[in-house]
Amino acid sequence: MQALTHEMIKSVLDKHGYTYMVDADGDVVGNFQGNLIYFFQIGDHGEMLQVRAMVQHVFGMEEVTRLYEFCNSWNHDRLWPKAYVHIQDDGVVNVIGEVLADWEHGVSDEQLDQVMICGIATGCQLSDAVALLRQHPPMS
Numbered sequence: 609m610q611a612l613t614h615e616m617i618k619s620v621l622d623k624h625g626y627t628y629m630v631d632a633d634g635d636v637v638g639n640f641q642g643n644l645i646y647f648f649q650i651g652d653h654g655e656m657l658q659v660r661a662m663v664q665h666v667f668g669m670e671e672v673t674r675l676y677e678f679c680n681s682w683n684h685d686r687l688w689p690k691a692y693v694h695i696q697d698d699g700v701v702n703v704i705g706e707v708l709a710d711w712e713h714g715v716s717d718e719q720l721d722q723v724m725i726c727g728i729a730t731g732c733q734l735s736d737a738v739a740l741l742r743q744h745p746p747m748s
Contacts, residue, residue, distance in 0.1 A: 609714030612655055616717070617647045620724050641732045647724065655712050657720070659727025661689060661705035663735045665742050669699050678741060679703065688730040705734040 610616075617636050621628050628638035636647040642664040650656045667675060672693060679691040689705030696702065707727035711719070 609716055611653070612649060612657060612711050612715050612720070614649065616715070616720055617649075617657070617724070620717075620721050621647075623721070624725075626728075638728075640728050641735065643731060643735045645728055645731050647727075651710070651712075653712075656708060656710045657715075657723060659689070659707040659724060659731065661727065661731025661734060663703045663705065663731075663738050665703070665735065665738045667701040667741075669695070669701060671741075672701055674741070675701060675703060678738070682734065682737065686730075688726055689734055691734055703734065703738050705731045707731075 614630075614634070614636060618628070618630075621636070621638065626638055626640075628636055631637055638645055638647075640661075644662040644664075646658075646660045646662070648658040648660060650658050672695065675693045679693055682691045689707045691703055691705050694702045694704050705727075707723060707730065709715075709719075709723045
């Protein structure tokens with residue numbers, strides 16, 4: 609067991625042949641099926657990993673109630689990722705998925721791999737489900 613590092617996160621992505629970048633803030637991010645997925649180290653000592661999927665499908669303010677209902681249903685039926693609605697300053701509305709793991713006492717390579725792959729796969733599943741909302745707009 610070892611402390612979580614950015615190098616470990618990048619190593620998992622390299623092992624799977626995923627393309628990623630490190631942004632200006634030093635965060636690791638990749639594009640998975642059109643969705644930006646970030647791998648944030650958070651916590652007092654960077655001991656927590658947050659895999660945050662920013663679903664590619666965007667909505668307007670008129671869809672907020674419907675998206676809240678979707679996220680509540682999603683979170684009721686599934687453990688990962690936790691879904692929530694994010695309203696940007698310009699009024700664009702996104703659905704975000706999040707998988708979080710706390711490794712205060714260290715993490716093995718296998719544990720990190722499992723959580724990262726879970727975050728990527730379930731983030732893409734969330735995006736697919738949100739895409740169905742775009743295909744079936746609410747009845748007027």
